[in-house]
Amino acid sequence: MFDINLALQIAAPEALLAIGSMILLMLGAYGGEKLGRVVSLLAVALLIGAAGVAANAPLGMVFNGAFVSDPMSVYAKVAIYLASALAVVLGDGWTRRNGIARFEYPVLIVLAAVGMGMMASAGDLMSLYVGVELQSLALYVLAAFHRDDGRASEAGLKYFVLGALSSGLLLYGSSLIYGFTGSMRFDEIAAVAAGGAETGLIFGLVFLICGLAFKVSAAPFHMWTPDVYEGAPTPVVAFFATAPKFAAMVLFARALSEGFGGAHDQWAQVLVIISLISFAVGAFGGLAQRDIPRLLAYSSIANIGYALLAITAGTQAGLQALLLFMTFYMVDTLGFFALLMALSRGGRPIRRIADLAGLRKDKPVTTIAITVLSLSVLGMPPFAGFWGKFYVFGAALQAGYWIVAALGLVASVVAAFYYLRIIKVMWFDAPPEGEGAVDPSPRDAQWIGWAAAAFSFPLVLIALTWLEPLARNAATSFGAG
Amino acid sequence: MIQAIAFYLLATVSVVSALLVVTAKNPVHSVLWLITTFFSAAGLFVMLGAEFLAMLLVVVYVGAVAVLFLFVVMMLDVDFVQLREGYAKYFPLAAIVGLILLAEMIVVAVAAAQGGAARGAELIPATDVSNVEAIGRVLYTEYVYIFQAAGLVLLVAMIGAIVLTLRYKPNIKRQDIGRQVNRRQSDAYANVQAESGKGVTLEDLK
Incomplete structure (x- = not known):
């Protein structure tokens, strides 16, 4: 038995969000759409409050090892909850402008945030699976949120079917691991797998990795990503390109390093292959894209490759690199999608790269912001994205994966082409003939995008002095809850 | 036996x-x-x-x-014939994937038979408590976290079903039981003095 009070203190952020989401649900259900705005505001306050609670909650392992709270999970949770709060803000404005505002949107994001917190804190296979399901189920609904739009429904259905398949893989892998180790807990699995895993265990591990790779959209499990990014409502895409990826990567790192630390050689080769394919698909697949959300989908596939490379290193430097890389990637992506939502021409949202032509004349600040974010994602120093990749490559070189790191650099150079194309179209191409100027931007999306760009450069240089020790601390005391 | x-x-x-x-x-x-x-x-x-x-x-x-x-x-x-259309086309690929999976499963089964699955775990001692009691003892204690989280998953599923399917149609005719019950005789019909042999027009009924 365990002390339930202590357990609730340690799991306070999740408990707060879970109870808060139910209160919001009641408020929305009885107050009707009049209270929609209030529910959104309260959801933002709730998520920011949960981030504060997460930062101050005691650390430890409770619920028989199912819930682990260590500096790594705290770091991840603060980032995830803040990104979710931004997604609520972006989504509230967007759904209102498109006439599909419903109070369930913030409630579902809060519930997804509970699932992501569970993923970041998962200490055994059961909480891993339940956390992943809670998060994905909320995301399936959000993807199809614009239900009268054919493409959104298609995106939701595709995401659901492939997500269900990946959950099946995850469960099958978990059942094999349980069968061969006799335990669900990562620390007890680690004791069995200490001297390298046997055949059956590896089989289960590979299934587990495949299931998780589906969730983070790493190639070759990426088929759903471009279609879903294209079809789902833009704020929802901004959400699930960021926070759930972070949660899943932390979960990935925890399951592999903590549960299978002794079998590093065996899983590292699987991850190397996955990240190499992700580099290739992300870099070359993106070249042919004309649609900006699809382009960002391929960009996210390539970026997940870098994050997996950081896990592959299997060292503390690797974990630190993972946290920093994912933080910067999250800021860049959120900013990119926010600016994309802020742009429309003649009432129609801008979605194709060609539509960005001549943006310089209509919206100089936004053009500068998109330029900064593009340069950051492609990893140009001294922008934020560069520092993320810098730490990842540093960790990979230290662990001896220099060939993979070199190929990653090559992929980065190839991917640079499509970001540079965006910059070229915005700055140097003439605006399309016969079409009006770009519409005035909604303030919420525009300011979030500008803020993200300001973070990418120059604020990142200040933030780095503060984030770097935090991430290092999280990596060194990883799993020591 | x-x-x-x-x-x-x-x-x-x-x-x-x-x-x-x-x-x-x-x-x-x-x-x-x-x-x-x-x-x-x-x-x-x-x-x-x-x-x-x-x-x-x-x-x-x-x-x-x-x-x-x-x-x-x-x-x-569902058009069952149409559903089967691609069957022959995809069969070879599916058969290859299936055979590979089957071979892998056999490898695992052999590994399990030789190494013994779950050999690291001690067997749960047989007790005289019944199934229901054994589950009841751990469900709300050791596994309360997972149990509550599973409840949240169901809540999300319920919200999702409502979000994706429930539609409010403003112009639809709904039964309002309160109004039905409160309806009085005087609202429903009126006596009209109709002259014999002349019939009643719509104007008289207003």
């Missing part, structure tokens, strides 16, 4: 009917085979001494889930 016979019978039936689930031409037959699979799996549970799980399997899966499947399959307008 009788146990072995029962085990092999149930195991064979469940494997064969599981195969038939995926090979049956008619989806309705598939669901019926699925029910057979569930029943034989329930029998296997009973043999393991897990009567409660066996009952749950029958009540929940056969009673609710499979019957729901049956309803859905019968209500959907």
